[in-house]
Amino acid sequence: MMFHTLGYAPDHPEAAIAWAGVRKLLVVQEDRAYCQPCLSPVWDTSLAGHALAEAGVSTDTACGWLIPLSVRGLHQDPHRLTQRLDANRLRESERKSLAVCDVDLDYTLTTTRTVDWAVSTARFPNQLKNVKARLDAYGMKLGLWFGPTSAAVSSKAVREHPQWRMSWNGKIGEPREIWETEKSYEMCMVSGYADYFADELIRLAKEVGVSYFKWDAISQYGCNDPHHNHGGENNTQQESADSYAFQLVQSMSHVAEKVAAAVPGTIVDFDVTEGGRAFGLAFLSSGKFFLINNGPYYQNYDVPIDLEKSNWNLFFNQGPARTWITRSPLTFDKWIPSVLFLTHYFPDDPRQWQEVNVASLILGQNGIWGDLLSVSDDGVDFIGSSLARYKQVRNDITESDPVVTGLVSGSPEIYEKISPSTGKGAVVIFATHPGGYEYVTSHKAVTQHWNSDGVTIHFDGSGRATIQAQFEKPGAKILFFGVK
Numbered sequence: 001m002m003f004h005t006l007g008y009a010p011d012h013p014e015a016a017i018a019w020a021g022v023r024k025l026l027v028v029q030e031d032r033a034y035c036q037p038c039l040s041p042v043w044d045t046s047l048a049g050h051a052l053a054e055a056g057v058s059t060d061t062a063c064g065w066l067i068p069l070s071v072r073g074l075h076q077d078p079h080r081l082t083q084r085l086d087a088n089r090l091r092e093s094e095r096k097s098l099a100v101c102d103v104d105l106d107y108t109l110t111t112t113r114t115v116d117w118a119v120s121t122a123r124f125p126n127q128l129k130n131v132k133a134r135l136d137a138y139g140m141k142l143g144l145w146f147g148p149t150s151a152a153v154s155s156k157a158v159r160e161h162p163q164w165r166m167s168w169n170g171k172i173g174e175p176r177e178i179w180e181t182e183k184s185y186e187m188c189m190v191s192g193y194a195d196y197f198a199d200e201l202i203r204l205a206k207e208v209g210v211s212y213f214k215w216d217a218i219s220q221y222g223c224n225d226p227h228h229n230h231g232g233e234n235n236t237q238q239e240s241a242d243s244y245a246f247q248l249v250q251s252m253s254h255v256a257e258k259v260a261a262a263v264p265g266t267i268v269d270f271d272v273t274e275g276g277r278a279f280g281l282a283f284l285s286s287g288k289f290f291l292i293n294n295g296p297y298y299q300n301y302d303v304p305i306d307l308e309k310s311n312w313n314l315f316f317n318q319g320p321a322r323t324w325i326t327r328s329p330l331t332f333d334k335w336i337p338s339v340l341f342l343t344h345y346f347p348d349d350p351r352q353w354q355e356v357n358v359a360s361l362i363l364g365q366n367g368i369w370g371d372l373l374s375v376s377d378d379g380v381d382f383i384g385s386s387l388a389r390y391k392q393v394r395n396d397i398t399e400s401d402p403v404v405t406g407l408v409s410g411s412p413e414i415y416e417k418i419s420p421s422t423g424k425g426a427v428v429i430f431a432t433h434p435g436g437y438e439y440v441t442s443h444k445a446v447t448q449h450w451n452s453d454g455v456t457i458h459f460d461g462s463g464r465a466t467i468q469a470q471f472e473k474p475g476a477k478i479l480f481f482g483v484k
């Protein structure tokens with residue numbers, strides 16, 4: 001109709017393809033023919049307008065109302081995005097056997113109201129059963145991402161227990177929208193709400209099969225209400241606020257332990273990427289830390305981007321700088337296994353940076369997150385085969401004391417994670433300058449091994465490995481010991 005009205009000939013390529021598109025909607029049967037109703041009212045309006053145009057009636061009145069309603073610049077709507085996450089991402093992992101696949105079905109996409117975590121049937125007509133079945137086939141866990149302290153205004157938690165809402169200096173905060181959900185209040189984790197929340201997670205674990213819980217947005221400070229479990233009328237507001245901050249971690253641990261006791265095998269990851277989060281050993285007694293999801297918004301590094309035009313979170317930039325930040329916490333590994341500090345690495349091409357990211361990941365932080373669908377076939381094969389080797393020796397790597405040579409971002413920067421008891425594990429070498437580097441392992445290593453290109457290896461009389469690594473450009477070399 002548009003092309004016709006604008007005076008295009010019917011055989012103009014643009015007009016022809018549009019007309020062919022409409023014809024595809026026609027269903028012609030023996031006794032009747034009709035045009036399939038469209039999901040979009042714009043289409044229906046267009047077809048109705050076309051009928052008017054053919055009848056010789058002016059289309060200005062019929063179509064004019066649409067002009068101010070035209071929506072431009074929208075790349076994706078949440079519904080479509082959900083469909084893509086649901087189907088394509090999993091299909092991709094099936095096709096290419098990508099070993100780790102972060103299926104973060106963001107809760108804003110799965111539910112429309114916080115705390116009453118019902119799966120949105122508009123978005124997932126079959127609940128999450130299809131997703132769960134597919135994950136089970138891969139031996140993967142179904143995980144959901146929560147803001148535990150948020151409870152929707154109309155939620156059961158708020159309706160039945162309004163006394164558990166946080167208050168500050170005698171005032172309950174205004175409810176606010178959390179992403180695309182209904183407005184939510186902040187609930188106090190050091191009140192009866194903690195057990196209520198634990199029971200919700202247990203219900204989700206049993207009913208939906210969720211066994212991996214990411215917790216986000218729990219602030220260290222936030223409540224000084226005198227009617228919760230962190231102070232009373234005889235305490236000052238400061239004492240009550242500090243008591244909340246002090247007890248928060250124990251309360252979170254209590255929830256994680258209660259869920260794990262009811263449904264063994266569940267894991268809680270607490271996101272401490274942002275500031276103002278409780279970070280200490282207490283929570284590690286029952287859960288893990290999600291140490292870095294996106295990345296710091298700081299410009300401490302010489303990142304070649306335009307600060308005016310680009311997103312200056314390092315997560316969005318390829319190259320080695322992000323991994324310098326994400327590898328720095330490996331200094332904890334001497335005392336606390338790095339597997340307790342989930343950190344996301346980038347899967348993006350080119351291979352040069354994929355090698356750096358995978359080499360970092362296998363040191364134990366174990367996370368991968370990004371636009372998996374845009375990773376090249378070659379990249380998926382590389383990541384998948386690397387992680388398959390890693391899985392053969394991950395326990396050896398985890399149990400071994402790290403031997404570290406060089407500084408993060410230095411050349412070379414070397415991590416030896418070989419188990420003294422099995423001789424299995426890995427050595428990873430990073431370099432930011434081209435050159436040849438030699439390393440002799442501290443521990444004896446089994447001779448069966450796999451290594452990156454540009455690496456030669458031989459074993460001395462004592463069983464230690466002497467490694468020569470040649471770097472043509474900045475990157476990483478991986479050596480696995482004890483893999484098939």
Ligand SMILES: [Zn+2]
Pocket residue numbers: 166167188189190191223224225228229230244
């Ligand atoms: Zn409180």
